[in-house]
Amino acid sequence: MGPKFLVETYVAMGRSLLEELDKAGISVPAAIWLYSSDSEEWALVLAPEEYEKYGPAHFYGLLQDLLARMNPPSSISFLNISLVSPRNSLIRALASAIPTGTGIADIRFRKHIFDGILVDDAVVYRMLPLATTAIGSQQPSQAS
Numbered sequence: 001m002g003p004k005f006l007v008e009t010y011v012a013m014g015r016s017l018l019e020e021l022d023k024a025g026i027s028v029p030a031a032i033w034l035y036s037s038d039s040e041e042w043a044l045v046l047a048p049e050e051y052e053k054y055g056p057a058h059f060y061g062l063l064q065d066l067l068a069r070m071n072p073p074s075s076i077s078f079l080n081i082s083l084v085s086p087r088n089s090l091i092r093a094l095a096s097a098i099p100t101g102t103g104i105a106d107i108r109f110r111k112h113i114f115d116g117i118l119v120d121d122a123v124v125y126r127m128l129p130l131a132t133t134a135i136g137s138q139q140p141s142q143a144s
Contacts, residue, residue, distance in 0.1 A: 006033055006042050011106070011123055013074045014044050018104055018125050020066045021046075026059075029128035030091045031104075034082075035121035044076060047086040056083045086130060090117050095127040102128065 011033065018031050030047035048059050063081060067074050084091060093115035098107060107124040 006123060013076050015104055015125060016070065017066065017074060017076060020070060024066060026062060029086050029126065030095060031125040032094065033123040034119065037120045042080065043082040044080055045082045045084060047084050047088060047091050049086060051083065051085045059083050092130065093117055094124065095129045098124055098127050099129060100124060100127050
């Protein structure tokens with residue numbers, strides 16, 4: 001993936017990964033491709049609902065399993081995935097400004113400030129407010 005451009009292939013792969021997480025019953029109330037001008041890199045930022053309960057290592061393990069089983073295979077690398085809490089300040093600001101509902105959206109925006117946080121470039125798949133019950137009801141350990 002080029003440093004400044006998010007190609008449609010990666011947008012589609014991010015959408016596919018989120019669909020697989022939904023099918024596995026892993027609730028992800030926030031999912032977004034986010035560009036950082038500081039690092040000149042894109043990251044697929046995922047905020048699993050039970051991030052604070054199980055921790056990032058648990059969810060990276062689940063992601064590894066899902067990515068290995070995806071057909072067609074995904075080219076998304078762990079280097080391109082960032083896991084955060086749904087309580088992360090940027091996630092909360094985006095969820096307030098761009099609530100998407102429980103489906104998978106494709107909302108692109110550039111150079112916006114949300115609650116004092118500059119977002120250089122982003123593609124939003126899902127942003128649910130904290131009070132909203134997110135997708136899936138199974139425990140994350142049941143997805144493996």
